Amino acid sequence: MRRIIIAWLMAAPGVALAAPVALTGNVDAGRVEFARCQWCHQAGPSARSGFGPQLTGIVGRRAGMASDYRYSAAVKNSGVVWTEPMLAAFLRAPQKVIPDNKMRFWGISDEQRLANLLAYLRTL
Ligand code: HEC
Secondary structure (H helix, E strand, O other), X not given: OOOOOOHHHOOOOOOOOOOOOOOOOOHHHHHHHHHXXXXXXXXXXXXXXXXXXXXXXXXXXXXXXXXXXXXXXXXXXXXXXXXXXXXXXXXXXXXXXXXXXXXXXXXXXXXXXXXXXXXXXXOO
């Protein structure tokens, strides 16, 4: 398994997992944040799954639904719906929200960056 360590995305201890994102996000700043996700994810009208599933319309989508992607059983059977609070919790600490998922990503600990990213994900 290829491991990609994303040093700038270290999870800070003590971040409340299920807390909603209280800050207002900026879509343009979120687009910049999304560049990191694009190492593994595509989104948009012609998006296809690659190393990770495509994320078009991810807000409100059920987990494990990209038809051209082979998910881990952990995601496929999670029963998660990607509401904004769920996405926020997952992006803070992916392995705590869906243990054994195969997204190699450390989590976003900066709440403003998370709010920006969610604002952008909403537009997809
Ligand atoms: C190193 C590659 C990588 C990076 C970087 C990455 N992801 Fe992922 N992501 C994955 C993989 C692989 C999966 C599938 C996990 C599984 O099936 O267990 C996934 C799954 C997901 C899912 C669940 C999708 C679904 O259809 O249920 C979401 C949401 C998600 N990623 C969002 C993001 C966001 C937002 C970012 C940027 C902040 C990001 N990811 C960064 C690899 C990555």
